[in-house]
Amino acid sequence: MNHNFYIIDDDKGIRKVLKNIIDQYNLGDVVGEAEDGIKAIEEMKVLKPHIVLVDLLLPGMDGIAIVSAIREAGIRTNFIMISQVISKEMVSKAYTKGIEFYIHKPINVIEVVSVIHKVKEKMRMQEVIHSFERAIHSINVLKEYTGEKEIQVVSDKDRIKKILSQLGILGEAGSNDIVEMLLLLLAQDEGTRGRLLTQKISDLYEMLNQRYRDAYGIVMNIAAIEQRIRRAINKALENLANLGIEDYSNDIFVKYSNSLFDFKEIRKQMDYIRNKSNYGGKISVKKFIEGLLVELKIDRENIA
Structure with a gap:
């Protein structure tokens, strides 16, 4: 290209x-x-x-x-x-x-x-991911057209993307990194996953970089991965805060403002948006990732 x-x-x-x-x-x-x-x-x-x-x-x-x-x-x-x-x-x-x-x-x-x-490497990686998604979509359309029936299976990737979509960040560049990090963690047994989550977040970024090398043959910049993820999570914080301002009882606001963020940081962001404070809320990448894992577990159990 x-x-x-x-x-x-x-x-x-x-x-x-x-x-x-x-x-x-x-x-x-x-x-x-x-x-x-x-x-x-x-x-x-x-x-x-x-x-x-x-x-x-x-x-x-x-x-x-x-x-x-x-x-x-x-x-x-x-x-x-x-x-x-x-x-x-x-x-x-x-x-x-x-x-x-x-x-x-x-x-x-x-x-x-x-x-x-x-x-260019980052763009190529995104195109690889999008090509997989387009191929899967084409298969599903063909099955629909031919009338082939099968039991619908919701993948972990679909569940993750559903949550990111609810947070309004599915279109952010960092959403791909968040999806890949969660899939990496979900591939581990519970004990290993727990140990990884106690380590420094920089170790997870390095593991994600290794995943990109092994799965896609792409060497990424770890600092860029971190910035993309933080940018996407900051956007999620901002979106939730806006939802809370519009409707404090909004289902998505209630569901994710405590599980993915420290609620006091959500309140700070709400005050910042309303010009009641000079400082917005802060994020914790680890809390966000841990919260998503909990939400995915709950979703799995509900379907089962």
Whole structure:
């Protein structure tokens, strides 16, 4: 697959350097470039590039605002942030808004090529997963068409995706990582699973990375896996808080606000959304994963 790139930087020289790297290393085609966010957003809505390299600090509209606007417009693309800024807070905010990787200026050719290859690996992994899902869907449609009857079996993957859908995060990039992590844990016996959940969360990320290597032949970046998962869970926290504000007795809010999160963090997020606080709620990846395992167990027992 030939990937299309879009470059956003107010420095014409930087745009030229990035374009030359993409051309020289046959990474894909640069379909457009811009020096400001307004032009970039309008063009990207039409061009729908696979990968966007965007500067953090731009006149008028910064890179984070551009990422947010494209996400809100429903355009699925992969963002690589480029900047001289080294502030951990700014970098963290950029990841939260939806970037995949961060490249520091001055531009280093090896780093640019490496990061782009990692983004491509992530895209390939998602396509493999989607192709499996499309194949399964096609089989089910064929069975329906031919009138073949069989007992419906709900897989663990379907159960996980149902919960993520209820939380409003099935479309998030990190949802695939959450599904794969849960399937990895469910494949273990109860004793091993319990021991794994007492270990550092970084150990689970490493195991997930190993799963990607073994199952799909893809080497992922552990930091990127962590950021995607945290971004998806943060989105779930935000969605639940909004549900609670609209209807405190909402079934999904009641069901998941305590099992997947610390309820006081949900309350903090609700206060933040209502502008009653300067700080939102915090997440615990481990509590979220443990809570999902409990919900899956309950669902299994109910079906049985």
